[in-house]
Amino acid sequence: MSRPWGYFLREAGRQAWRQRLPTAVAVAALGLAALYGGAWMLLWNNARPWEGALDDVGRLNAYLETGLAPEAQAAARAAAQALPGVSEVDLVTPDQAAERLAGDPQIKAAMALLGDNPLPAALTVRLDGTDPALARDCAARLRGVPGVAEVDSGASGVENLLKANALARSVALVLLAAFSALALAIVGAVLRLAAWTRRRELAIMRLVGAGDSFIRAPFLLEGLLQGLLAGALASAALMALQAWVALRLRSDLGLDLAALLPRGVDTPMALALCLGTGALGLLGAAASLATLPLGDEWEGS
């Protein structure tokens, strides 16, 4: 049996128009979920460098007191090298540190904002392994070395960073799930409302011999279209926002947004958003209709 998709599309459109306000609410809910999802994807795509921090567990940074004489810096380095568990120590001058960091466009842009080189001289201490306990011990001993101002204890620091990052991501993920669930529920409620207002019509369609899929298809299509529309609107809004921010950054601060945000809102992301909300709309429609008899009333018996 062929499926009259043109007819289904007209039906979905007619229904959406008859219920303009609820439909707008559903699209708005889906759109908000999409905006949040988009923000989340931006963070995800651009926060990736944090993960490189894991390599740093086997390494400690000991920042030296500012203005320390070169001889004292060398002495601190020798003392650090003598500590148990330490395999190698490098002295990094402020200029070297700045140069090294400038390789990362994100940090380079941030440094440009700060102006003067704020970095102290530091010792990069490579350990005999990546055991966090060893790292903690070494960090404690390093703190006792004359001239050392502060030790960035790789183990706990990186661990905490990773933990915080993971926590932030789970919170974001839970929020995303909550937003999606809310949008799903609203889409479902709107379509149930539509089915309710159309119950007489659906009953007549049943009596004429309309099958289940024939009755359901326009509703599912409507959920899908609501989702696609919401995804498209959210993508357009994110792109517009991005363009505006890039413009302001360039004109007000002379900065390149692309440096701070290596991967902005692009076409694949917009497509992913549309597909995501489209699936959400379809799912909301399917879930809400699954338990509805939709006009089927072969009563009695």
Added chain:
Amino acid sequence: MIELSGVGKSYPGGIEALRDLGFSVARGEFVFLTGPSGAGKSTLLKLLTLQARPSVGRVVLDGVDLGRLAPGQLPLLRRRIGVVYQDFRLLYDRTVFENVAFALRVLGLPESQVRRDTLAALRSCGLEEKAALNPHRLSGGEQQRVAVARALVHDPGLVLADEPTGNLDADTGWEVMRLLASAHGRGATVVVATHNEAVMAALGHRRLLLRAGTLERDLPASAPSAEGERFRSAGPDPAPVPGPEPGVEAGIPA
């Protein structure tokens, strides 16, 4: 085409609308269903139009035992039946064309055929001028004809009508009967519930007389009156959709 045995239907509250009903209607037959108000005519039609299930007994429609109908078969069986409801059951937010067309859409026919057959049905019911109007802008008789066009547009083998002449003046009532007769002429089995003595006497088809939910009498077909003879011999109008079988002569019980 229709076989009932031991059929009963009770509504919630203990009302027994039908009791131990048994009769059969042959393929191609035209039968009037009559009896006083509350006799159970509409209830019987509800069983035959698959709106309600019998409480007891067996109903066989076109070889299908309704008691053994798988859920997925219900729409398929409904598509083989054309029903004219007493209250029309039209969609008042759609055009006349759409009201008739969707009986074809559910069959999954291509749009071009939907258009063609719908227009043909509207023409044979004298509604082509009204195709683009909404039903609430039509008179009662015109709405009744839309209901008839929708029931006949897919050329069903079984046509059921509940008081199709109920609220119509005599001429309009005859117009509706003519449409049902033309479906009969194309080979459809037709069951019409009616109080209209003039129509029944004129056409002389078999009558099932219900009273208090039971079949009181099964009156065989009689000779049509002169007026009915004229009506019958005038012949059905050009068919909306050509039927597969030649016309079956009216009113002879099997």
